[in-house]
Amino acid sequence: MQTTQLALLPLTSHILPSGRLPIRITEERYIRMIKDSTKTMSGFGVVMIDPNQTGRFGRIPTIGTHVEIIDFYTLDDGFLGINVEGRQRFIIDDITTEADGLKVAKVHYITNWPDQVAKAEEVYLADKLEDLYKQHADINQLCALKDMANISWVSQRWIELLPLSVSEKQILLQSPDCNNSISILKTLMPT
Numbered sequence: 001m002q003t004t005q006l007a008l009l010p011l012t013s014h015i016l017p018s019g020r021l022p023i024r025i026t027e028e029r030y031i032r033m034i035k036d037s038t039k040t041m042s043g044f045g046v047v048m049i050d051p052n053q054t055g056r057f058g059r060i061p062t063i064g065t066h067v068e069i070i071d072f073y074t075l076d077d078g079f080l081g082i083n084v085e086g087r088q089r090f091i092i093d094d095i096t097t098e099a100d101g102l103k104v105a106k107v108h109y110i111t112n113w114p115d116q117v118a119k120a121e122e123v124y125l126a127d128k129l130e131d132l133y134k135q136h137a138d139i140n141q142l143c144a145l146k147d148m149a150n151i152s153w154v155s156q157r158w159i160e161l162l163p164l165s166v167s168e169k170q171i172l173l174q175s176p177d178c179n180n181s182i183s184i185l186k187t188l189m190p191t
Helices: 028-040 120-135 137-142 151-161 166-173 179-188
Strands: 003-011 020-025 044-048 063-074 080-097 103-109
Touching: 003 028, 003 080, 020 028, 020 137, 028 044, 028 063, 028 080, 044 080, 044 166, 063 103, 120 137, 120 151, 120 179, 151 166, 151 179, 166 179
Parallel strands: 003 044
Antiparallel strands: 003 103, 020 080, 044 063, 063 080, 080 103
16 A cells, blocks of 8 residues: 655545635645645645544544645735645545644545446436536536546536535545445435
8 A cells, every 4th residue: 555645735625536626725834835735746635624523633534635736826815726626535544733733644545436427317417517517607617627427527526516514425435436426416316
């Protein structure tokens, strides 16, 4: 099992492989993380904050996503804005905290969900996602490359968007493929 070190950015939202997320950077420790990430082209880890958890790593669950920065911009308030894209899921093995409060994790990567062609009875989930993108130009623009025929891609975008609890999302992320998430999505969004 190959391990690596990743700086962590804990957020209230989550991103999965091939997903995109805009992030507002305000704290010095995260500005440093962005500078280091850009210099080494290594990316960083995005993890969710679970207010109901007090586990081994505090409020940080064990599964996260390695992301890479795809765009920088200055926000209206003068803070740094970045867009990131998810690359690879990981499991946290250990976390240390640097002097400025930046958390750095020793992680090992887990296999991303394999691509799956949507079955006839699953296509409506992609159609509903496409409708959502049409209604929300900001999300649509952020996610320029869509793979609506791939139900794995579709289910990961729904997991990012739906207001599921952190623990519910973590349970789904432990799965080796998208089949459990498809079952949940069919229950939440019947035809």
